[in-house]
Amino acid sequence: MLDIKFIRENKELITEGARKKHLKFDVEPLIKADDSRKKLLASIEEKRAEQNLVSSRLPQIADQEAKNVLFAEMKKLKEELQKEEEDLKGIMKEWQTLMLAVPNIPDISVPEGDNDESNKEVKVWGEIPKFDFPIKDHIEIMERLDLVDLDAGTKVAGFRGYFLKNEAAELEFAIWQLAVDLFREKHPEYSFMVVPSLVKRESLLGTGYLPQGEDEIYKTQDADYLAGTAEVATMSYYTDKILRKEDLPKKMLAFSPCFRREAGSYSKDTKGIMRVHEFYKFEQVILCEASHEESVKYHEELLLNSEGILQAMGIPYHVVANCGGDLGLGQVKKYDIEAWVPSQGKYRETHSCSYFHDFQARRLNIRYKDTEGKMRFVHSLNNTAIATPRVLIQLIENNQQADGSVKIPEGLRKYMGGKEFIGPVRSLKN
RNA sequence: GGAGACGUCGCAUAGUGGUCUAGUGCGCUCGCUUGGAAAGCGAGUAAGGUGAAAGCCUUCGCGAGUUCAAAUCUCGCCGUCUCCGCCA
Numbered sequence A: 001m002l003d004i005k006f007i008r009e010n011k012e013l014i015t016e017g018a019r020k021k022h023l024k025f026d027v028e029p030l031i032k033a034d035d036s037r038k039k040l041l042a043s044i045e046e047k048r049a050e051q052n053l054v055s056s057r058l059p060q061i062a063d064q065e066a067k068n069v070l071f072a073e074m075k076k077l078k079e080e081l082q083k084e085e086e087d088l089k090g091i092m093k094e095w096q097t098l099m100l101a102v103p104n105i106p107d108i109s110v111p112e113g114d115n116d117e118s119n120k121e122v123k124v125w126g127e128i129p130k131f132d133f134p135i136k137d138h139i140e141i142m143e144r145l146d147l148v149d150l151d152a153g154t155k156v157a158g159f160r161g162y163f164l165k166n167e168a169a170e171l172e173f174a175i176w177q178l179a180v181d182l183f184r185e186k187h188p189e190y191s192f193m194v195v196p197s198l199v200k201r202e203s204l205l206g207t208g209y210l211p212q213g214e215d216e217i218y219k220t221q222d223a224d225y226l227a228g229t230a231e232v233a234t235m236s237y238y239t240d241k242i243l244r245k246e247d248l249p250k251k252m253l254a255f256s257p258c259f260r261r262e263a264g265s266y267s268k269d270t271k272g273i274m275r276v277h278e279f280y281k282f283e284q285v286i287l288c289e290a291s292h293e294e295s296v297k298y299h300e301e302l303l304l305n306s307e308g309i310l311q312a313m314g315i316p317y318h319v320v321a322n323c324g325g326d327l328g329l330g331q332v333k334k335y336d337i338e339a340w341v342p343s344q345g346k347y348r349e350t351h352s353c354s355y356f357h358d359f360q361a362r363r364l365n366i367r368y369k370d371t372e373g374k375m376r377f378v379h380s381l382n383n384t385a386i387a388t389p390r391v392l393i394q395l396i397e398n399n400q401q402a403d404g405s406v407k408i409p410e411g412l413r414k415y416m417g418g419k420e421f422i423g424p425v426r427s428l429k430n
Numbered sequence B: 001g002g003a004g005a006c007g008u009c010g011c012a013u014a015g016u017g018g019u020c021u022a023g024u025g026c027g028c029u030c031g032c033u034u035g036g037a038a039a040g041c042g043a044g045u046a047a048g049g050u051g052a053a054a055g056c057c058u059u060c061g062c063g064a065g066u067u068c069a070a071a072u073c074u075c076g077c078c079g080u081c082u083c084c085g086c087c088a
Helices: A004-010 A011-020 A027-061 A064-101 A138-144 A150-159 A168-188 A202-206 A230-236 A290-310 A361-364 A392-399
Strands: A120-125 A189-193 A249-259 A278-288 A317-321 A333-341 A346-355 A367-369 A376-377 A381-387
Touching: A004 A011, A004 A027, A004 A202, A004 A290, A027 A064, A120 A168, A120 A290, A138 A278, A138 A392, A168 A278, A168 A290, A168 A381, A168 A392, A202 A230, A202 A361, A230 A249, A230 A381, A278 A290, A290 A346, A290 A381, A317 A346, A333 A392, A346 A367, A361 A381, A376 A381, A381 A392
Parallel strands: A189 A249
Antiparallel strands: A120 A317, A249 A278, A278 A381, A317 A333, A333 A346, A346 A381, A367 A376
16 A cells, blocks of 8 residues: 555656556546545534534533524534535545555566566576486476375365475475574574464455455455465564564564465466465565665565575576566565476576565554654565475476486485485386 | 453553543653762653644544433444363
């Protein structure tokens, strides 16, 4: 959500921002609704002032005749007031709907473009491995080593279901442990959290996933939702809070299961563990002072933290600056980290790092007092620290060996009981 | 699941129809005092909207209602606590 005053004063900026994000948005209906809102509100407040004034004088009036006249007048005033309040309610509903649809303005450095093909590579790390044998994809490698059971996954959990088994399960635990250790050692200012996935609608509205993303999110019979990221609960933890300036920035590393319906992606990545309905993620969240420079500074920090985790596992990756059409409603700028998938011959997304300025903080009402004692909304940012099982694809494929075994990256071995390889082949299904 | 109690300005509490523009205590800020501090004394201490300003309006969990007038009365919802039941 943006400030209505800002919107009124910067119509061109908003329109230009929506264009860059390839969103259909017309600011005029909102301005019109706001005009009606202001006009009606002024009239209502005037009537209330009159009502309050008479009410405060009434007890001092002794003359019953005069009192009765006032009673009648007040009753009439009240009827008018009630009608206007009813009208305002209707206008406010429309106003709020329109306000929730206003996109945040993308940064000047965001590349132009409609979809991920226009994303711009900004960084490359690691050597793309060369194989002198025919490579396999993660599904084949994992099934041969009895690391995954996708048939059982489908049988038990349905489409996109999966069971991770044996060393794959161990690898997940190892990756989480690595992330925890890295943060504990290198970024001790981050507080660890385990946060709810089952959240209320307001939390998803507040973080900007609703109302426009209804199809993407699981909903329970109690009208709660299953969040697709720990960001939702971690941000909502601070709803309605007034933080002290000295406490900023707040840095969190939050773990949670994540649930995504993946509606509208039925033909994409239907095999394996690339795109699943249920996964686990450590998410970094930062709340900082309301300055663009601070946001940019921490945006880069979040990116480096995540790169550190991939580097510790020796997985080659690049970073792209997402183009306008690839940004969410509230995002100002976003980097994706994409790690190399040998069987596909391309980089695939493992991390998503974005900042929002005060877009989320306005919706969630998270504030602090600045140096002049003025209340301000905080800025918010977030980035994946590490998400499993998707990263197992890159981990396993890049480390596959000619005999079908998988070399465990050095950085993970101490969490795998010192083991260096997964293999030899345990079961040959096909 | 059943019964009861409660939800007030950062925290604690007062307030049961107009004198509440919400009192008091704690905390916090500033000042006096002091060599410095503590104590003491004094002053201040919510947010939002609107306006050039003075001011005006809103908010006592949320929503609806009664009334000329609601923190206060009625109804619904949400939340917290206590007891009982059930379960680990």
